[in-house]
Amino acid sequence: MQPGPGGRGHRGGAMVTDRVGRRVWALFRPYRTGMAAILLAVLVSSGLGIVTPFLTQAAFDKALFPPGRGVDVPLLAWLVAGMIAIPVLSALIGVWQTWQTTLLGNRVMADLRGRLFEHLQRMDLSFFTATRTGAIQSRLANDVGGVQSVLTDTATSILGNVVTVAAALIAMVVLSWQLTIVAVALVPLFVLLQIRVGRVRRRLAGRTQESLSDMTAITEESLSVSGVLLAKVFNRQAAEVARYRAENARQVDLQVRQAMTGQSFFAVVQTFMGVTPALAYLVTGLLIAAGSPVTAGTLVAFTTLQSRLLFPTMNLLRVSLDVQTSLALFTRIFSYLDLRPAIVDAPDARTVDPAAVRGEVSLRGVWFAYPASDDAEPDGTDPDADGSARRWAVRDVSFDVHPGQLAAIVGPSGSGKTTLSYLIPRLYDVDRGQVLLDGIDVRELTQASVAGAVGMVTQDTYLLHATIADNLRYARSDATQAELEAAARAANIHDRIMSFADGYDTVVGERGYRLSGGEKQRLAIARVLLKDPPVLILDEATSALDTAGERLVQQALEQATRQRTTIAIAHRLSTVLGADLILAVENGQVVERGTHAELLAHDGLYARLYTEQFAGGAVQARCADGVVFRDGRTLHEEPAPEKVG
Known part of the structure; x- marks a missing residue:
């Protein structure tokens, strides 16, 4: 603290010291x-x-x-x-x-x-x-x-x-x-x-x-599996060593001076x-x-x-x-x-049993903006009451997903799809409007209740450096071996697990690097099936997979979405053509909504994304009621879903 006029800085420093001293004594x-x-x-x-x-x-x-x-x-x-x-x-x-x-x-x-x-x-x-x-x-x-x-x-x-x-x-x-x-x-x-x-x-x-913190951060970033791979493929090992040595030299200088x-x-x-x-x-x-x-x-x-x-x-x-x-x-x-979480339970927050949740998800006039960084430039749209402009990631979004329905959210990169998926389980709180679960504002529920009712499978699957069984039991610590195997079979991963010498006791490695991308995704699906939430969110769960891996994961997802409300963030439109509701999002707004056939006929954003992605190729998908679409037209035959061209 810089000293102010009349030595106020020194007195302020003494007050801070006294306050810290009292807190230490309280320990x-x-x-x-x-x-x-x-x-x-x-x-x-x-x-x-x-x-x-x-x-x-x-x-x-x-x-x-x-x-x-x-x-x-x-x-x-x-x-x-x-x-x-x-x-x-x-x-x-x-x-x-x-x-x-x-x-x-x-x-x-x-x-x-x-x-x-x-x-x-x-x-x-x-x-x-x-x-x-x-x-x-x-x-x-x-x-x-x-x-x-x-x-x-x-x-x-x-x-x-x-x-x-x-x-x-x-x-x-x-x-x-x-x-x-x-x-x-x-x-x-x-x-x-x-x-x-x-x-x-x-x-x-x-x-x-502070210098030691920077050194720890450099170590964590550079010596993680992802960091090492990044340095090797770009031949940046020497640069990483130089960065560490520079901070290390600063640390030595500070230690000696101290x-x-x-x-x-x-x-x-x-x-x-x-x-x-x-x-x-x-x-x-x-x-x-x-x-x-x-x-x-x-x-x-x-x-x-x-x-x-x-x-x-x-x-x-x-x-x-x-x-x-x-x-x-x-x-x-x-x-x-002293940091205060931005999301806390209300004093009178309600607790609900996930088993009693029907799974109706509704958004009502939702607006959301990420906390602005110091160098962020507001877009000047929709100023707050105090006159400050905000960069809105979600703008006045409303929709309903009824129990058991599959809703898909599509749109170009950066349009706000993932942000919408984060608002439903209350990973972020809306700035305006409401997110409702069975008609109840999620802010009126305990965070534990919302977490118990909503499951997520993300594109970037995170696995612990532990056994397959331990990773599955992260969803339910009391799950039996039979329940683990049932979830793995439903996720189309049991046979692959049993091919390992140690089976369910196989250690997956740092962030699951012993497994392929599709295997990690199917393991994540098995984990969420073990949790058995009434609402499931899929955040581009197949976008990083090849065709064979996507087919296996898609089969697992079909099992996961049965008899539960599912909201899928889709990059590959082939995975959501049979959705009950498709929401096309652009610049944080829902600009179109309907079924695949309806949106193709509308010839708007969704039709453009569809045309750009498939460039005239024929794509077919099965709806929940068994009807098969090919390029928006109803087919009588029901061949296995595939991508042609």
């Missing part, structure tokens, strides 16, 4: 009992450390060199026993304290990771389309991992050092207030310098994590700590010369306490810089936790 609230036990251990350990110098003073002044008599051996034995027992007891307490702080800190960090992951799962689709996957991974791994030391031992380190410094300071004043002034004279100056160094470290820490920030300051502090004992001897000599009764035991005890004061002070200064660094990471983590 420990569920573990208050454990923190109290650790606090007690720290107090006991720090208190024991202060006892030893006084035992040393007594050993010198009362046991070894008592005034007017010889060595007091029994007293010396007891004092020596105490000096031995205290470190042993402190060591045992330290082991227990380390175990407790490590356990508690890791639990807090696990809670933080879990909260962040859960929150990201609730974010809407637009967040992920606008954010690099590597940047998200970096928040979960690098940023949360970077604050681990703060959560595991920094808090107790600060507490222990503060208690030690306070106890040592009190004890030193008791021994000699004059020597104490010498020992702490420059400490306030060091604290002020540390604050300035901490600000610099915090800024550098934020930039370092590590070296404040090192000169610490060198000065360390020098002062090194010369302070010598100054104590000098001041002691001057005091004795002036007639002040400073005993040898007092001097030895005081110099021992000096180490108990100065080294913890040094540690506090170092730890405070680490805290400043960690606050930068916490700020990045909390910035994600």
